[in-house]
Amino acid sequence: MSSRNGIVRQNTTKSEFFDVCCKVMLIGDSGVGKTCLLVRFKDNTFLSGSFISTVGIDFRNKVVDVDGTKVKLQIWDTAGQERFRSITRAYYRDAQALLLLYDITSKSSFDNIRAWLSEIREYAQDDVVIMLLGNKADSTQERRVRREDGEKLAKDHGVAFMETSAKTGMNVELAFMAIARDLKNKQTRNPNDPKFCLEEYVDQEKQKSGCCG
Numbered sequence: 001m002s003s004r005n006g007i008v009r010q011n012t013t014k015s016e017f018f019d020v021c022c023k024v025m026l027i028g029d030s031g032v033g034k035t036c037l038l039v040r041f042k043d044n045t046f047l048s049g050s051f052i053s054t055v056g057i058d059f060r061n062k063v064v065d066v067d068g069t070k071v072k073l074q075i076w077d078t079a080g081q082e083r084f085r086s087i088t089r090a091y092y093r094d095a096q097a098l099l100l101l102y103d104i105t106s107k108s109s110f111d112n113i114r115a116w117l118s119e120i121r122e123y124a125q126d127d128v129v130i131m132l133l134g135n136k137a138d139s140t141q142e143r144r145v146r147r148e149d150g151e152k153l154a155k156d157h158g159v160a161f162m163e164t165s166a167k168t169g170m171n172v173e174l175a176f177m178a179i180a181r182d183l184k185n186k187q188t189r190n191p192n193d194p195k196f197c198l199e200e201y202v203d204q205e206k207q208k209s210g211c212c213g
């Protein structure tokens with residue numbers, strides 16, 4: 001253990017020092033791309049080929065740097081299938097952030113977002129950070145959900161939004177890094193520091209990168 005800027009730096013393995021640790025959960029219907037998004041972020045690769053559904057719950061760690069603070073993201077990848085719902089519900093309470101995914105080529109996965117949001121309200125912490133992601137943005141020919149509809153839904157529920165592609169990597173780093181920044185600020189902010197606004201930050205970063213998502 002070591003100390004930096006008044007924050008106790010901890011480690012679980014020699015190569016994995018961190019200052020703050022946050023639990024992030026990936027949720028959404030089966031097949032929307034939760035596992036692929038996580039693998040893209042963690043290993044910068046795309047899992048193509050046959051689709052193997054997650055059974056129950058799985059997790060991976062990644063330590064990222066936010067303005068010199070090492071943030072350990074413990075990312076829980078949940079099974080989207082209904083039959084595993086009682087298992088995943090049990091993990092909601094510990095999550096500080098939720099990445100809620102739909103698939104832009106699947107109208108039903110988008111329509112189910114309202115039900116997912118109700119579930120979040122019921123089982124997650126009141127101050128949980130939520131980001132809505134419209135994944136598979138590379139599949140332009142098969143698109144069934146307009147970006148504007150995703151934006152509107154997110155706005156109606158006061159959550160940040162972006163479209164992503166686990167296949168091309170579009171916005172994947174941005175989504176996780178924005179969450180890491182928000183959670184780091186929550187844990188290390190002095191009472192007089194200005195509040196961090198995730199939605200504003202995401203909009204600024206999307207404009208900077210010139211990316212439409």
Ligand SMILES: Nc1nc2c(ncn2[C@@H]2O[C@H](COP(=O)(O)OP(=O)(O)OP(=O)(O)O)[C@@H](O)[C@H]2O)c(=O)[nH]1
Nearest residue numbers: 030031032033034035036053054080136165166167
């Ligand atoms: N074109 C495209 N395909 C994707 C993308 N992300 C995932 N896929 C494909 O979608 C299928 C499902 O992806 P998964 O990541 O396994 O989906 P999941 O949400 O984890 O599914 P469950 O584990 O059942 O909840 C796979 O065949 C992936 O190759 C993407 O960004 N673009």
